[in-house]
Amino acid sequence: QLPARVPGRGSSGAARCRPGNGWAASSGLPGPVQNQMMHSSDAQGYNPAVPGSYSHPKVPPHQPSGQYNYSGSQNVSQFNSYQGPGQTLNRPPVAPLSGSPVQQTGPVPQVPPPALQNSAAISSAGSFPPGAGPPMLSNWQYSQSAVSHPAGTPPSHLAPGTGTGSAQPSPSLSGNTNPPGSYQYAASPGGPSLHNSFMKPGSAPPPVTQPLTPLHPPPRPPLGPPPVGGPPLIRPSTLTAGPPNTHCTSSIHLKYLSSLLLATPHPSPAPPNLKMNRNVGYSYPALPPGYQNTSPPGAPGMQASALQYPDGSKHFHQPPLGTNHLTASMGSLSLQQEGLRPVNLLQERNILPTTILQAPVPNLHEDIQKLNCNPELFRCTLTNIPQTQALLNKAKLPLGLLLHPFKDLSQLPVVTSSTIVRCRSCRTYINPFVSFLDQRRWKCNLCYRVNDVPEEFMYNPVTRVYGEPHKRPEVQNATIEFMAPSEYMLRPPQPPVYLFVFDVSHNAIETGYLNTVCKTLLDNLDLLPGNTRTKIGFITFDSTIHFYSLQEGLSQPQMLIVSDIEDVFIPMPENLLVNLNENKELIQDLLRTLPQMFTKSLETQSALGPALQAAFKLMSPTGGRISVFQTQLPSVGMGALKSREEPNQRATAKDIHLTPSTDFYKKLALDCSGQQVAVDLFLLSGQYSDLASLGCISRYSAGSVYYYQSYHHKHNPVQVEKLQKELKRYLTRKIGFEAVMRIRCTKGLSIHTFHGNFFVRSTDLLSLPNVNPDAGYAVQMSVEESLTDMQVVSFQSALLYTSSKGERRIRVHTMCLPVVTTLSDVYAGADVQAITGLLANMAVDRSVSATLSDARDALVNAVIDSLSAYRSSVLSIQQPGLMAPSSLRLFPLYVLALLKQKAFQTGTNARLDERIFTMCQVKNQPLVYLMLMTHPSLYRVDNLTDEGALNINDRTIPQPPILQLSVEKLSRDGAYLMDAGSVMFLWIGKNCGQSFISQVLGVPNYGSIPQNMTHLPELETAESIRTIAFVSWLREQRPFFPILYIIKDDSPLKSSFLQNMIEDRTESALSYYEFLLHIQQQVNK
């Protein structure tokens, strides 16, 4: 077994310089793939070899655009979702004014040297090449409802539906490809926003009338040469000039690099002084008797705080932000002070808040903070950014971002503009945190270049006032979406194409899944996001591959069987993917007959690999989405797998097979990615199916993995409902095609590792053939150059995608955070949930690249190191106990929860596929769900009241307090609901009140509660209505459907319930208190 890599403390190894406590940045998949060669691939994520019509941008997308003529006139109309009060030019500039425009020098990304000694070797490779991104054009317009043109404003375009095309849908619908309401901002401007609560409600402008059409056509900008003095990074100007096999080349390079990167975690022999004794063993010394009462009586944390921070407020004094000499608002100030309050974890037992923990509020002036990005969309592990890498290293906390970029939003400002204003140097989109030097010039908050304000940007369509560029919606909204002009396309937007691939082997038919899936698909066929161009197709497979011709004129679908699985070919390709609207009857016909067609099949073999190859070939011309349903280990043809699970070894946590056994699925996924195809895998299996290998097909193609363990329509009926509900969401949710995402940050910061499902196409460009609203991403960062003289830094994600309506759109989120110079300030702003989420992602990588026990050690060390650093460098008075800043008081608890989670736990409970699936979820889920599945919420529900309840649409939703996860908190008199994200348990105590049992469960007494009860009956009692309202409300908050298990003391599932009692000791894991003692021992060393 490899020695555990111990995060840096007191050693001079280069790994110490790494962010994130020396975690191997290079470990795991998908790790950073940085390859100079890959820059020859295009910016938009299109493969140059894509067949079909394919128009070139006039300017290479990576090249900085320049010499634009901004004198175009404006086409404006109402911008409904404008929020927030008007600000004048005195709006606090947030970027420092010192210094002249910084000319970014454009570090050329380098292929990292094989980092065999330590992970620091790749740290230089992550910086952003400037100038990456599509060019801009002048002439913008809002696509909005009609408004009239007021006197005195410049001539403007008017017509409804003006804009980029006659087919332009109205903005309230455009792109609204699924659940109605995702784009409702237009319908209720100023109404209460459910999601964008950071936007000030009620401040929408009054309806305005539409400006006039300009008399002259808006000029197109000359697509001239890049600006003189632009970044040196010049990319090939002809994207198709590359060899036709560019794509293959990329794959090969990827493989090569991956092998290099994967090599890094097999570390050089560890220095002998590594803290090997830190393993979280299972034997602990007896409690030193004094530990429980070591704090001086009467001196709890609050008082200590006063002692240690006599000059507390000075710690938080914000230097002037720009010329206005703003200081931190008092609100943020006191919050931040609270974050630094020392807490003795061994003494304070009640540290868990009784409501869902909110993200910390960055310590910014309120005028800036109110414009900041919603933490549900964009979040940083440290809301106070350390000024230097040295300071970050001292803090021993990971620096990174957690993103949920495509989340369904109830309000989303959409701008239609062919002048999308971007920094000419680094291509940042103009945002609320740029500074206006005057009306005509704005300074980029990422690279500090001073840019001209385009003429048409001078007019504000919201206020209809000329000369207020700082009030434009782009400068008032940290989250905004642009309709992209044609320059953001390398080929015309493709139609939505959906291909379904069904396992119809004997095993698959036995589960009965095909009935459920075909029925759900039939029911939702009209709700598939799309337009008149939507295409659909079906493939089934066992030991052979079956295609279905849905050609117009056929009286029924025609099945075509291909039995040569070694060299798959596509029969009649033109009739296999057909227009959904034009062939709906044939399609419905097929979905009705499909479940019966194979009921007598005795074919047990599974040719999944060849079926996927066929699917890829069929989809290659257009791209799109493949949904594959699989019920067993693939057994024949390419990609056949052998069982690797040895149940008896589950306990040992070593030699478990977390890595793929073949690179077939990864390679195929990369081929798919190159052709804009994503593959979503639905695994419905009772047996080991090697998800570690199969999952690669989704991971690298930006798909998702769904897992229904032991799915059976009769034996496991509750799974049927789960599949139905989740499949409905899957089929009808919004989808983006042909997407790429780039994350930029202020010069000096550098992104070096990405987590999530995608392929890193070039240094920082994530290729996402599909993007869905339920996917989360994370990145790790380092401070590459000191952030001297900077008061704030910014982060911007830009997601370019094709909507299911065929529009090219760009969704931009920008977040601004303060820079701090002291360790105490870094701790004060720590976001413990974001830190936990990022560490979980890093731990998955570590498990795969090294071992599970390595990952577990690293998690524990992250707690030990940060609390040690806090103790030695921030606490001025040493006191007994285990001290943590209040901001990190939940850190040990959350890490312990991770250690007990299926992904990382030891013991015999987790089956291998289940463990892998949980790892997939860690990588792919937004933080809020990751936290719930790590540290479930426990509520007492037998005494629900309306006190403090929410009122939503005439429904009263009780809000019981969240309880600690310990059996100590359970009373036999009560009933408790545990919400673990994808599963819920309702535990009924033996002496639970009779009224709850009869009024909520609808049975006469405890003894008559059925053993496998999974539904709450809808009864006409107040108790039943309250309980169901609460459970339904919890379920509505998430995109998956948690099964509710109602359990009693003798239920077989009771052990699963108890497993989630994080604070209690289990067979193979420590109690929370024991864990704290272990941490304390290490910290005090």
Ligand SMILES: [Zn+2]
């Ligand atoms: Zn810039």
